[in-house]
Amino acid sequence: MFVGFDYGSANCAIGVMQGEEVSLVPLNGDAKYLTSTLYAMDRDLIAEAVLKQLPKDQQAQYTHLRSAQLSKAAFARRELDLLPHEPAVFVGDAAVEAYLEMPDEGFYVRSPKSFLGATGLRENQIALFEDIVTLMMMHIKSAAEKSMAATNGKITHAVIGRPVNFQGIGGEQSNQQAEAILTLAANRAGFVDVDFLFEPLAAGMDYEASLDEDVTVLVVDVGGGTTDCSMVKMGPSHIDNRDRSVDFLGHSGQRIGGNDLDIALSMAAFMPHLGLGSLMNNKLPVPSKPFWNAVAVNDISAQREFVTLNSKRLIEDLIKDAQQPALIKRLLKVQKEQLGYQLVRSAEQSKIALSSDSSVDTPLGYIDTGLHANVTEADFESAITMPLSKVESLMREALEASGVKPDRIYVTGGTARSPAIYKRISGLFPEIPIVVGDHFGSVTAGLTRWAQRVFA
Incomplete structure (x- = not known):
């Protein structure tokens, strides 16, 4: 079976063709989207979980590659007093629940796609991301096949969506590294063959299926981890072409998306309650870096620095010299209990609520009893000024690269729901008409349609 696979920064989805229409496959009960998260009681247990699900003929080679991690995993099981077959790694909503229950005891990663292609990764870090993506793909493929068991839905081939650029720096080398990780993970997860398609093109293809005339469209895909813009010729004269390169007039893309908006809102709306903007006894402002490191969940170096003993000592020193030490003590709790992801999740929930309400009162009692933050639509707009300026720049860049003016702008991606x-x-x-697509399903639908052409 050929599928479209949206391995997204915020959510993952699988699409199949049913007649002429695309249908999303339930991945968790009736839910058709799986949250892009993973939680492990110990990070070395991820390799163990991958090994257990690999086909027998791949296990020997994998055991050789991950011998150190597998040895550490056996030790971790003994230390955690886990039974041999007791689950220790969770994906999707189960990962979120495990993290909220034990935020300071395990290894939690949100939006692993955001890290793919990052420059300066060591070999063991690349291996870790290979295993994270592999395990997630194994889980998603298995869940999709289980949902389609009545139709004997064995998935063999997939078109996987990818951003125009996985990272803002690193260029094509970063893109190649990210694609290599995704390809290896897909093969280990049991896909016979995979192909890739730019996500904004995929989103545009779904829209194209509804057109009855040829038009030039600027597709703006504002996702969880990346924003991609593509100028594309669409319509009845183009839809059946297998090679769409001549219709692809220009593109731009950068790692800026919903995660960045959540982080920006965390800084603006929540961190003042933890001491950001307050003063030291010498009248100087409290340094902002530890606050940023706490919530920069898509920055490997920031997260690594925040959990160090040096970071803990820095915050303890700030408490001694701060005019409002009680506020800084809240930041210390975030550091000790690794609550940064939970703060960003609260910001995400506030952002979603502001799609329909002008203000929202966000509880932060997991940091301090009774703590809450009121967030208004104006607060959100102010907080995300810089990220949105980058989105505007990407739109202009796509226009300049193509040299043409679009007939329409097609906006999609989960983050684009925000007013x-x-x-x-x-x-x-x-002056240009804007069409708002299915915020979550457009990319998956386009990938699914393309899979039928590529693999048929």
Whole structure:
């Protein structure tokens, strides 16, 4: 069976063709989207979980490659007093639940796709991301096949979506590294063959299926981890072409998306309650770096630095010299109990609520009893000014690269649900009609349609 596989920064989805229409496959009960998260009681247990699910003919080679991690995993099981077959690694909503229950005891990663292609990764870090992606793909493929068991739905081939650029720096070398990780993970997860398609093109293809005339469309895909813009010729004259390169007039992309908006909102709305913006006894402002490191969940170096003993000592020194030490003590709790991801998750929930409400009261009692933060739509717009400016720049870059003006702008991606983002995009080119697509399903649908052409 050929599928479209959206391995997204925020959510993952699998699409199949049913007649002429795309259908998303349930991955968790009736839910058709799986949260892009993983939690392990110990990070070396991830390799152990991969090994257990690999086909027998791949296990010997993998055991050789991961011998050190597997030895540490056996030790971790003994230390954690886990039974041989007791689950120790969780994916999706189960990972979120495990993290919220034990935030300071395990290894939690949100949006692992955001890290793919990062420069300066050591060999063991690349191996870790290979295993994280492999385990997630194994889980998703298995869940999809279970949902389609009645139709004997064995998945063999997939078109996987990818951003135009996985990282803002690193260029094509970063993209190649990321694709290599995704390809290896897909093969280990049991896919016979995979192909890749730019996500904004995939989103545009789903829209194209509804067109009855040829038009030039600027596709703006504001996802969880990346924003991609593509200028594409679409319509009845183009839809059946297997090679769409001549219709692809220009593109731009950068690692800026919903995660960055959540981080920005965390800094602006929550961190003042933890001491950001307050003063030291010498009248100087409290340094902002530890606050940023706490919530920069898509920055490997920031996260690594925040959990160190040096970071703990720095915060303890700030408490001694701060005019409002009680606030800084809250930051110390975030550091000790690794609550940064939970803060960003609270910001994400506030962002979603602001899609329909003008303000939201966000509870932060997991940091301090009774603590809460009121967040307004105006607060959100102010907090995300810089990330949205980058989205605007990407739109202009795609226009300049193509040398043409679009007939329409097609906006998609989960993050684009926000009225603040829509207002910014519509204000940039007020004379051009804007079409708002399925915020979550467009990319998966386009990938699914393309899979039928590539593999048929």
